[in-house]
Amino acid sequence: MAGFITTEIVQTALETGLIYSLVALSLFISFSILDICDLSTDGCYTLGCAVGAVTAIAGHPILALFAAMGAGICSGFITALLQTRLGVPSILAGIIVNTGLYTINLAVMGFSSNLSVFGVDTVFSLIKEKNASPFWADWHKLIFLLVLLLAICLLIWWFMGTRLGLAIRATGDSPAMVRASSINPAQMITVGLCIANALTGLSGALIGQYNKSCDINLGTGMVTIALASLIIGETISGKRSMLGRILCVVVGSCLYRFIVSIALRLNVPTEAFKLVSAVIVAIAIATPQIRTLIDSYKKRQAAIAMRKQYQKGGNR
Amino acid sequence: MLKMIEISKTFHPGTINEKKALTGINLDLKDGDFVTIVGSNGAGKSTMFNTISGSFIADEGLIELDGRDITFEPEHQRSRYIGRLFQDPLMGTAPNMTIEENLAIAYLRTAKDPTAIFSRISRKEKDFFRERLALLNMGLEDRMKNPVGLLSGGQRQALTLLMATLVTPKLLLLDEHTAALDPATASKVLELTKQIVEEQHITCLMITHNMNQALDMGNRTLMMDSGRIVFDVEGPERAAMTVDDLLHKFAENAGQRLDNDRILLSGHH
Numbered sequence: 033m034a035g036f037i038t039t040e041i042v043q044t045a046l047e048t049g050l051i052y053s054l055v056a057l058s059l060f061i062s063f064s065i066l067d068i069c070d071l072s073t074d075g076c077y078t079l080g081c082a083v084g085a086v087t088a089i090a091g092h093p094i095l096a097l098f099a100a101m102g103a104g105i106c107s108g109f110i111t112a113l114l115q116t117r118l119g120v121p122s123i124l125a126g127i128i129v130n131t132g133l134y135t136i137n138l139a140v141m142g143f144s145s146n147l148s149v150f151g152v153d154t155v156f157s158l159i160k161e162k163n164a165s166p167f168w169a170d171w172h173k174l175i176f177l178l179v180l181l182l183a184i185c186l187l188i189w190w191f192m193g194t195r196l197g198l199a200i201r202a203t204g205d206s207p208a209m210v211r212a213s214s215i216n217p218a219q220m221i222t223v224g225l226c227i228a229n230a231l232t233g234l235s236g237a238l239i240g241q242y243n244k245s246c247d248i249n250l251g252t253g254m255v256t257i258a259l260a261s262l263i264i265g266e267t268i269s270g271k272r273s274m275l276g277r278i279l280c281v282v283v284g285s286c287l288y289r290f291i292v293s294i295a296l297r298l299n300v301p302t303e304a305f306k307l308v309s310a311v312i313v314a315i316a317i318a319t320p321q322i323r324t325l326i327d328s329y330k331k332r333q334a335a336i337a338m339r340k341q342y343q344k345g346g347n348r
Numbered sequence: 349m350l351k352m353i354e355i356s357k358t359f360h361p362g363t364i365n366e367k368k369a370l371t372g373i374n375l376d377l378k379d380g381d382f383v384t385i386v387g388s389n390g391a392g393k394s395t396m397f398n399t400i401s402g403s404f405i406a407d408e409g410l411i412e413l414d415g416r417d418i419t420f421e422p423e424h425q426r427s428r429y430i431g432r433l434f435q436d437p438l439m440g441t442a443p444n445m446t447i448e449e450n451l452a453i454a455y456l457r458t459a460k461d462p463t464a465i466f467s468r469i470s471r472k473e474k475d476f477f478r479e480r481l482a483l484l485n486m487g488l489e490d491r492m493k494n495p496v497g498l499l500s501g502g503q504r505q506a507l508t509l510l511m512a513t514l515v516t517p518k519l520l521l522l523d524e525h526t527a528a529l530d531p532a533t534a535s536k537v538l539e540l541t542k543q544i545v546e547e548q549h550i551t552c553l554m555i556t557h558n559m560n561q562a563l564d565m566g567n568r569t570l571m572m573d574s575g576r577i578v579f580d581v582e583g584p585e586r587a588a589m590t591v592d593d594l595l596h597k598f599a600e601n602a603g604q605r606l607d608n609d610r611i612l613l614s615g616h617h
Binding site: 190193194195196198199201202205206208209210211212213214215216217 | 423424425426428431439442444445450454466467468512
């Protein structure tokens, strides 16, 4: 077993899992809390990567993270504007923004479909320089990401307990109640989507610096992958508190990456992953309905059996 | 207090489904008035509430509250001083949030400081919420960390009432807020309504299908029909009225439409 799952595999799964968990956290805010399916995630993720890569190549790897978050906020703002002020249905708003972002992303990358971030400083290389020990050389990425994610989780948890956070949660939970409480739901959706997309953008920038490359098709299917992580996370969290739910989303994302690593070890072709994620999401979301169907089938069978019994009794 | 001047509202104008929901409503409420409103289904009662609360803007006319023109003010701004309860007890609260969190959102209305939105619920506020919840006499003060979705309809409606009046509103709109509750719970929520409205001296409009309630509660009664206020009674004349008198008035105005209306069923008790 030790040979099958090496430390390296676990480490990579954790590192990428932590980076991807930012997108899962983004969907936690838009999908779980605001009850909005934000389909601009794919494009926004690539946008974050492109903006982050370009800024890092220009020599500002730390600024790159903030620039990517800023780009994500702009993207989220437009998605929100379309659905709250201009009457575009929310799913369509995401799709429109996603399509538009493809061109924007290409433009950011200087109309090339691929960028290399090799040979320049990244946040990871900057952190690696802090300490020369071999332990640090092996683990600096994971430690940095763990600290970053923990800080972000705590920040989200704190935010969700503030008046603004409560108002955003209520907007997804009971729009009528929100209007009756003198809160503008349009504003809350806008703030929520901006925060969510900032996280998506940050994730893109981190993965760009982690992989030292950026590709125009990087984000394709990201929303499904992140949803799969989110659902795994929500399943393990159950009815926990807000902080528990947030941390479980991160755990879910790492678990998902772990499953992917194992699949890689089993020589499952990478091309199959998107189908696998799609199946996981479909099954996870359909599970309650499937359960109801099975339940009602059982009840029917029981009723038929009872009728037979009853008829037998009547004939006697 | 509340002044409605020539308010009209037509749905689907110019189509085959055109419906004149309100036709020239004039209403002038005095401070502290508690007005009950009766009328058959489709008389325009809820439409009137919707124009007052800002759920939609009237086609014509003006609405003033406390001398301020609010005709075009959006709903979420009006809700700063207009509280509203619906027939559906599930509408006024967020089910997946705790009692405490729901109250905190309702309490946010008072916040004038722009940084208040980044504040979390303080101990002082918790104590205040606990104190107010205790007034409901439902034991909710010990369940403040429970999600509201776990409460019964009556408890949720009582909580909604508390939330609507946590910060004393200038005007309270009650849209048959006890109609979906069982009789015992309904009378309890009604009792609470009376108590809170009296204590805080809130001007109040209440739609009801119960003729007894219409005469029992408040100091003034309106009857609506086909988008108009057809009868408006207060003072000694109202005090002398019986349920039969009111039903009679109703029959005069509503004619044969009365036959299939549930008012008949709820009139006599």
